[in-house]
């Protein structure tokens with residue numbers, strides 16, 4: 001499908017189909033996890049712009065994959081999921097490509113991998129949820145941001161990590177203190193400092209930054 005037909009395809013998608021997918025995401029989000037507060041937002045962030053290529057770094061138990069495979073199906077998009085552990089069985093979506101290995105090494109060879117797969121290497125949505133470590137996040141930004149399309153969206157999870165975290169329903173989860181590893185790497189890249197313990201929206205040169213503090217933090221960067 002070409003770009004125009006794809007945009008038209010989602011417009012033609014019956015509301016009932018969108019609602020069913022949203023309801024599935026809500027049911028998944030009812031389980032208290034380290035990311036449950038953000039699953040609905042992740043799904044909605046996939047609907048307001050055309051997606052042809054979604055890249056998910058960090059599959060884990062598949063919470064984010066559950067959302068992205070549904071969104072990718074609506075757009076007939078390719079979902080590239082990467083994990084250093086074998087997470088090939090987490091999704092059955094036909095246009096999912098699972099890459100088993102280090103995401104930074106893969107990022108460095110992404111364009112040639114895409115050309116072998118017959119995929120355009122321009123990323124529409126990049127989701128980063130891997131080691132949560134500062135140096136690794138710096139390397140992920142270095143390796144993956146050059147492949148972002150002109151109106152790409154980047155989503156980082158774990159931008160507000162502590163030994164415990166709060167969900168919106170008031171429940172408390174157990175995490176670990178990553179010494180602001182992810183948010184510090186984002187701050188340095190954007191040349192800004194962020195109050196990650198509160199919700200905020202900022203417009204800065206080239207980007208709109210939106211942040212939700214709960215459930216380990218979710219930060220969304222939209223290219224202006």
Ligand SMILES: C[S@@+](CC[C@H](N)C(=O)[O-])C[C@H]1O[C@@H](n2cnc3c(N)ncnc32)[C@H](O)[C@@H]1O
Nearest residue numbers: 058059060061062063064083084102103129130
């Ligand atoms: C927190 S889990 C991901 C959770 C997942 N996004 C979800 O919503 O359920 C982090 C994942 O990142 C993977 N990971 C850690 N370091 C990595 C690396 N260098 N390259 C690729 N994956 C990595 C781990 O194997 C783990 O599965």
